[in-house]
Structure formats: C-alpha cells, structure tokens
Amino acid sequence: MKKLIVVAFALAAGLNASAQQALFASQDIKSAEVNKDNTVTFRFQSKTAKTVQIAGDFAKVAEKNPVGGMVGTGLVNMKKENDSVWVYTSPKLESELYSYMFVVDGVVTHDPNHPYIFRDFGTLSEYFIVGNGRAELYMVKDVAHGTLSRRWMYSDMLQIDRRLNVYTPAGYEANPNKKYPVLYLLHGSGGDENEWVGFGRTCQILDNLIAQGKAEPMIVVMPNGHPGLHAAPGESTWGLYKPFHTKVYSGDGTFETHFAEIMKFVESEYRTINDKQHRAIAGLSMGGGHTNTISRLYRNTFDYVGLFSAGMMRSNRSPFYKDMDKMLEQQVKDGVKLYWIGCGTEDFLYNSVKDHMKVLDKLGQKYTFRESSDGHVWKNWRIYLSEFAPLLFK
Amino acid sequence: MKKLIVVAFALAAGLNASAQQALFASQDIKSAEVNKDNTVTFRFQSKTAKTVQIAGDFAKVAEKNPVGGMVGTGLVNMKKENDSVWVYTSPKLESELYSYMFVVDGVVTHDPNHPYIFRDFGTLSEYFIVGNGRAELYMVKDVAHGTLSRRWMYSDMLQIDRRLNVYTPAGYEANPNKKYPVLYLLHGSGGDENEWVGFGRTCQILDNLIAQGKAEPMIVVMPNGHPGLHAAPGESTWGLYKPFHTKVYSGDGTFETHFAEIMKFVESEYRTINDKQHRAIAGLSMGGGHTNTISRLYRNTFDYVGLFSAGMMRSNRSPFYKDMDKMLEQQVKDGVKLYWIGCGTEDFLYNSVKDHMKVLDKLGQKYTFRESSDGHVWKNWRIYLSEFAPLLFK
Numbered sequence: 001m002k003k004l005i006v007v008a009f010a011l012a013a014g015l016n017a018s019a020q021q022a023l024f025a026s027q028d029i030k031s032a033e034v035n036k037d038n039t040v041t042f043r044f045q046s047k048t049a050k051t052v053q054i055a056g057d058f059a060k061v062a063e064k065n066p067v068g069g070m071v072g073t074g075l076v077n078m079k080k081e082n083d084s085v086w087v088y089t090s091p092k093l094e095s096e097l098y099s100y101m102f103v104v105d106g107v108v109t110h111d112p113n114h115p116y117i118f119r120d121f122g123t124l125s126e127y128f129i130v131g132n133g134r135a136e137l138y139m140v141k142d143v144a145h146g147t148l149s150r151r152w153m154y155s156d157m158l159q160i161d162r163r164l165n166v167y168t169p170a171g172y173e174a175n176p177n178k179k180y181p182v183l184y185l186l187h188g189s190g191g192d193e194n195e196w197v198g199f200g201r202t203c204q205i206l207d208n209l210i211a212q213g214k215a216e217p218m219i220v221v222m223p224n225g226h227p228g229l230h231a232a233p234g235e236s237t238w239g240l241y242k243p244f245h246t247k248v249y250s251g252d253g254t255f256e257t258h259f260a261e262i263m264k265f266v267e268s269e270y271r272t273i274n275d276k277q278h279r280a281i282a283g284l285s286m287g288g289g290h291t292n293t294i295s296r297l298y299r300n301t302f303d304y305v306g307l308f309s310a311g312m313m314r315s316n317r318s319p320f321y322k323d324m325d326k327m328l329e330q331q332v333k334d335g336v337k338l339y340w341i342g343c344g345t346e347d348f349l350y351n352s353v354k355d356h357m358k359v360l361d362k363l364g365q366k367y368t369f370r371e372s373s374d375g376h377v378w379k380n381w382r383i384y385l386s387e388f389a390p391l392l393f394k
Numbered sequence: 395m396k397k398l399i400v401v402a403f404a405l406a407a408g409l410n411a412s413a414q415q416a417l418f419a420s421q422d423i424k425s426a427e428v429n430k431d432n433t434v435t436f437r438f439q440s441k442t443a444k445t446v447q448i449a450g451d452f453a454k455v456a457e458k459n460p461v462g463g464m465v466g467t468g469l470v471n472m473k474k475e476n477d478s479v480w481v482y483t484s485p486k487l488e489s490e491l492y493s494y495m496f497v498v499d500g501v502v503t504h505d506p507n508h509p510y511i512f513r514d515f516g517t518l519s520e521y522f523i524v525g526n527g528r529a530e531l532y533m534v535k536d537v538a539h540g541t542l543s544r545r546w547m548y549s550d551m552l553q554i555d556r557r558l559n560v561y562t563p564a565g566y567e568a569n570p571n572k573k574y575p576v577l578y579l580l581h582g583s584g585g586d587e588n589e590w591v592g593f594g595r596t597c598q599i600l601d602n603l604i605a606q607g608k609a610e611p612m613i614v615v616m617p618n619g620h621p622g623l624h625a626a627p628g629e630s631t632w633g634l635y636k637p638f639h640t641k642v643y644s645g646d647g648t649f650e651t652h653f654a655e656i657m658k659f660v661e662s663e664y665r666t667i668n669d670k671q672h673r674a675i676a677g678l679s680m681g682g683g684h685t686n687t688i689s690r691l692y693r694n695t696f697d698y699v700g701l702f703s704a705g706m707m708r709s710n711r712s713p714f715y716k717d718m719d720k721m722l723e724q725q726v727k728d729g730v731k732l733y734w735i736g737c738g739t740e741d742f743l744y745n746s747v748k749d750h751m752k753v754l755d756k757l758g759q760k761y762t763f764r765e766s767s768d769g770h771v772w773k774n775w776r777i778y779l780s781e782f783a784p785l786l787f788k
Contacts, residue, residue, distance in 0.1 A: 030636055107498045107499065109501055109502065112502070115513045115516050115517065115518050115628075117511060117513075119509045124511060127634075140629060140630055141631060145546040148543070149543045149544075161536070233510075234509075235534060237535060240508070
C-alpha cells in the first residue's frame with residue numbers, strides 16, 4: 001500500500017520515473033540477488049535485530065530446523081555489514097529453483113525485498129531461481145508462450161463445480177483447425193490444481209521445451225485431485241480457510257471415477273486428439289498413485305504413463321482397488337508405449353516404487369526408471385516433467 | 395514442505411484423514427477467523443515473543459506506522475491468552491476485504507496460519523473478507539464461474555511479447571455462436587495485469603453480478619499498462635527482480651498508442667461485439683488517466699467510460715497530449731452513453747478529479763459522480779467496479 005502515498009507525491013509533483021524509483025525504494029537493497037557465478041546474496045535491513053538467519057533448501061548444512069519440519073532445510077547466519085544491513089552470500093549453487101525464509105531473532109518472516117512466493121498446502125515460501133543449467137527451463141524465456149486457462153467444470157457425479165488449469169501451447173488459438181495431444185498432470189496429496197503451475201513451473205517448462213523443439217506442442221490439463229474440494233484453498237466457496245482443516249484425501253476411488261468427467265470435459269472443450277497414442281497421464285506422489293490406477297481403469301486410453309515419486313497405495317483396502325492387479329495385467333497385455341518411473345533415492349516411497357517395478361518385471365512390462373538424488377521434493381518433480389515431456393507423442 | 399514428511403507418515407502408516415489432519419495441524423489454531431457477528435479473531439503462537447501486534451487497514455486507530463507508509467494502517471496489540479497463544483478480536487467490521495500483517499517484537503511477519511496473500515507492487519499482504527454486506531460480491535459463491543485466461547500477445551509496435559488477463563463469462567465456451575460486449579479494465583501505476591484479478595476481485599465480482607442478473611455477461615480484458623514491461627514482475631524474462639527497480643511509468647502516449655494492438659488482438663481472438671455500444675473502458679489511478687486519453691484518442695469507440703480515482707495527468711507536457719482538449723470536445727460531440735467518475739473524499743487526486751468535472755460541465759457532458767469515503771485505496775476501486783459493471787451494455 002506504501003506505493004499509494006508515493007504515487008501521490010510523484011503524480012502531484014510531476015516527478016520523473018527515476019525520482020519515483022528512488023521514492024519507491026525505501027529499502028534500497030536487493031535480495032535475493034543471484035550473482036553471475038551462481039552464488040546468491042541475501043540482504044535484510046534491520047538496525048535492531050540481534051540475529052538474522054536464513055532457512056532454506058539451498059543451505060547444505062541443516063544445523064537446526066527453525067520451522068518445524070521443512071524437508072532438506074538448512075539454517076545459515078547472516079552477518080551485519082554496516083549499522084543496518086545483514087548480508088549472506090551462498091556458495092555457488094547448482095542450477096535449481098530454491099525456497100527460503102528469514103528468521104529474525106527467532107521469528108520466521110519473509111524477505112521484504114523479494115515478493116515472490118508460492119503456497120504449498122498451508123505454507124508460503126519465497127523462491128528464487130539459479131540459472132546456467134537445468135533451471136533455465138524453469139525461467140520465462142523470450143519464446144512463444146502458451147495460454148494458461150483457469151477453468152471451472154460442473155461434475156454431475158459430485159454435483160459441484162470444480163476447477164482445473166489448462167495449458168494450451170503457443171499457436172493453439174492461431175491454428176483453429178489443429179488438434180493436439182493431451183498430458184494429464186496430477187498433483188500430490190497436499191496440493192491442488194495450482195501446484196504444478198506454481199512450484200511445478202509447468203508453463204515455463206513446456207513453453208521452453210516446445211520452443212527448443214524438444215517436446216511436441218501439447219495441451220496439459222491440471223485438475224484438482226481431491227474430489228471433496230471444489231478448488232484450491234481460497235478459490236472456492238469455502239473461503240479463506242486454513243488448509244490444515246480440510247479432509248483432503250479420498251483414497252476410495254472417487255477421484256479415479258470422476259476422472260472420466262474431466263476427460264469428457266477436456267475432449268469436448270479443447271481440440272484434442274482422442275486416441276490412446278495422443279493421451280499421456282502423469283502425477284506426483286498421490287497423483288502418481290492416481291496415474292497408476294487411472295491408467296489401468298480406463299482401458300486402452302493412455303500410451304504414456306508417468307509415475308513421479310508415486311504413492312502406490314498398495315495397502316489401500318478400499319473395495320474400489322480390489323481388481324487392480326488384474327487390471328494391470330490387462331494394461332500390460334494391451335500395451336503401453338512408455339511406462340516412466342521416477343524416484344529419489346532418499347524418498348520415503350523409494351522401496352514401494354521398487355516393489356512396483358518388480359511387479360512390472362514379472363509381467364514383462366518394460367519401463368524407464370529415472371533414479372534421482374534427494375527425496376520427496378519439488379526439485380525432483382520438475383526434473384521428471386522436464387525429462388518425461390520430451391518423450392511424449394513421438 | 396512440512397507436509398511432505400507428514401504425508402510420508404500418513405501414507406506409510408495408512409492413517410485416516412482425520413489423523414492426517416491432526417498431523418498437518420502443527421499449530422492447531424485458526425487465524426484470521428471471521429466470526430458470525432463480523433468481528434475477527436487473530437491468533438499467533440509464540441512462547442518467546444514479548445510483543446505481538448497486528449498492522450492492518452481494519453484497525454481504525456492508527457497509533458503508529460510500523461511498516462513505513464501503509465495507507466490507512468492501524469496497529470493493535472495482541473494479548474497472550476495462555477503460555478503460547480496471542481489473541482486479538484476486532485470490533486465488528488464493515489463488510490470489506492482487509493489486509494494485515496503481524497509485527498512480532500518489532501519484526502513484520504506473516505500469519506503462519508493464513509496463507510492468503512496478494513502482491514501489490516513490491517509488497518505482500520495477507521487478506522481476509524468480512525461478509526454480510528457488499529464484500530459478499532468479492533467471495534467465490536456457488537454460481538456459474540467464468541474463465542480467466544492468462545494470455546500472451548506479440549506487439550509489433552513494441553516488438554515484445556506482452557501479457558494480458560482475459561475474463562470470459564460463464565457460458566462463453568458453451569455458446570460458440572454468441573458474441574459478447576467487452577470491458578477494458580486498466581490498473582494503476584504500481585500495478586500490472588494481475589492487480590484487478592488479485593486485490594480487485596474482478597472474477598468474483600463479475601461472476602456474482604452476472605449470476606444475480608445485475609450485470610450483462612461480458613468479457614473483461616486486463617492488459618499490462620506499462621508498455622516497457624512484458625508482464626507482471628516475476629512473470630517475464632526479467633526474472634524475479636525487485637519491483638522497485640523498474641521504470642514503470644511511460645506517460646508519453648506509448649501505452650495509449652499500443653492499446654490499438656490490444657483491441658485488435660482481443661477482437662480477433664474473442665467473440666466480441668465490435669461497436670461503440672458494446673465497448674467499455676475503465677481504470678484506476680494511472681489506468682483512469684489511460685481511460686481518459688484512450689477514450690478520446692479512439693474516436694467513437696467507447697460508449698462507457700469509467701474514471702476510478704483517475705490520475706488526470708493534466709500537467710503532462712508530452713507532445714502526445716497536446717490535442718487532448720480538442721479530442722475531449724469531439725468526444726462530447728460524438729456522445730458517450732455513460733461517463734462515470736468515482737473518487738474518495740480523502741483521495742489526493744480529489745481536487746484534480748473535481749477540476750475535470752468542471753471541464754465536462756463547461757462542455758455540457760453529463761456524468762455520474764460517485765463520491766466515496768476514504769482515499770486512494772482498493773476498497774474504493776472494488777466498490778466502483780461493483781457499481782459500474784451493472785450499468786454497462788444496457
């Protein structure tokens with residue numbers, strides 16, 4: 001809101017743009033500043049603070065956990081450089097998208113000079129991107145951009161409106177007679193339809209891969225995987241509730257059954273190629289579980305299946321899942337062109353994913369296994385999408 | 395990220411949803427909780443804090459300004475209710491969308507139990523909505539919802555890709571032969587194409603007004619009004635830069651000239667009714683100034699003109715504006731069906747807006763003047779949109 005006063009001064013006095021800029025910059029410091037050598041400098045202005053620290057996944061040394069359970073988060077100390085500016089410069093970082101928060105005298109807070117935040121379930125984190133490597137794919141580049149549409153559809157089955165995000169590639173509107181293949185991209189149990197758009201960087205990854213000629217132009221559909229919810233927290237009739245307080249996970253086949261409505265909606269509203277060869281489905285964690293079941297349940301529907309750190313839900317005792325083993329046998333008989341599995345070696349689901357691979361081995365189903373480092377984290381899912389998307393529809 | 399560990403436990407142990415919920419809720423408190431009587435209860439958990447305060451526009455008593463210039467911000471003290479939870483309950487509040495931040499031992503921070511944030515220029519604020527009044531329009535209701543499309547267009551004039559947000563009303567996709575009127579809705583000098591979507595609540599206001607039969611179904615186009623920018627901060631090739639450091643305001647007619655390209659794009663990409671009777675333009679602050687000039691520059695193009703707390707830029711000496719007085723005379727001769735002006739009595743632009751009304755009086759141009767309380771704030775612009783939209787295309 002500060003700007004309003006500033007704009008008042010600027011307009012009233014007829015100030016030029018650089019004078020406005022000086023007025024706006026009440027804190028004339030940059031943070032987080034990604035330097036050319038892939039080090040990152042953080043700055044925080046405070047005359048009175050006694051300690052300023054940074055909690056972040058970039059910090060390799062996780063000395064202590066200030067925010068109650070962040071995975072892979074370390075804590076580093078900033079140093080007061082003059083009477084008011086605290087500074088920390090990281091070592092050279094691997095090209096990646098990172099998250100962080102400041103901890104000022106023990107209070108977790110955001111960086112007032114870096115208003116870039118994603119919400120992941122109930123937690124907000126600031127993020128920055130270090131380039132010169134794979135994370136260049138996660139940046140907005142000077143390439144043709146697709147459209148992101150925030151759609152609503154009515155579900156006859158659930159009798160509610162439900163939201164989904166749809167990415168259509170550059171050229172979709174300009175080529176009204178062209179039809180496109182579709183990737184259904186499913187989120188995890190703490191997520192919603194916005195998660196692949198936010199931390200997942202789906203629009204940037206697809207824009208860039210398509211512009212580089214590495215991926216086919218495709219439609220990417222990101223539905224909300226919780227059939228009890230209308231939309232992401234804050235975007236439904238439930239209002240601005242605390243995400244913790246929702247019953248988020250169904251696990252009884254409701255989403256898998258409802259998925260037929262999502263496909264029907266997409267194939268009637270978008271110019272899709274409606275055959276197995278032009279349909280892909282992938283998801284992370286719970287969405288990987290959904291991918292596993294949906295790709296069996298809808299027979300001969302998907303030629304491309306991607307399980308990203310998938311929750312295989314083999315212990316699920318819901319009656320809905322009782323014929324799943326038979327359905328997998330049938331799926332293998334019918335044929336799947338690409339069965340792609342990604343998992344981090346430190347992922348708590350690693351063994352369960354390996355068990356699934358043994359089942360596939362027995363059935364003679366070929367698959368690609370992408371073993372990565374780290375655990376159940378967005379870093380891996382962005383990597384998986386970046387590697388999976390180029391393999392589709394070729 | 396915390397959820398990731400939690401999900402691990404939950405999946406591994408086969409916990410049910412309510413057990414998951416308890417795990418997720420490491421802080422089992424709600425904040426900000428809007429109570430049925432329109433009071434609002436804030437809660438913050440800290441055993442070690444010495445003072446916890448709330449800075450917010452709901453606090454009528456602006457004792458002190460903790461964050462360096464927030465307009466209309468007051469500061470209230472929270473009280474420790476047991477050994478760790480600080481609580482404050484507000485008086486009954488007028489129905490409105492409010493912003494707030496916590497101040498913990500002097501450190502401005504966000505509410506860890508309320509992950510709902512808008513970015514306004516370089517500042518993030520949490521928000522909540524008090525209903526039972528006009529702000530019901532700002533909530534997602536159980537009505538048919540329109541689509542928000544995040545589009546990119548290429549500008550031949552500026553030789554860059556530029557972003558715009560386009561709202562199409564419910565039924566747009568289902569009625570492929572129907573054409574719609576268009577409202578161009580412009581942001582202020584600190585804003586971007588996302589501002590009317592965020593603090594402006596445009597999608598909710600239009601969904602609700604249309605569902606109530608109070609507004610005609612219309613397309614709403616929200617372009618980026620800074621011709622030097624490709625897109626909102628963080629969504630362009632400029633990366634995650636500090637918004638303060640950009641030269642944001644042109645003031646030389648570039649945006650007004652470029653606007654022809656925006657209209658051309660919209661009218662070729664969407665099913666618009668391309669005549670004066672079905673085109674409206676409105677904007678706030680700088681966008682009100684743009685509305686003022688664009689509605690003159692493009693002769694006989696707009697039958698509906700809305701100046702919301704408009705920056706009239708009468709002192710602008712750019713050669714582009716030299717014939718503006720003559721153009722206004724012509725605009726009046728040609729006729730404008732609705733000339734709507736809104737301004738708050740405490741707005742720093744109030745006198746300048748009144749001066750413009752005197753000019754209109756001299757020319758014999760009728761107008762509606764909506765004088766509201768308060769100053770140059772989003773509260774007023776949401777009210778103006780809520781009152782302006784129902785008057786269009788009738």
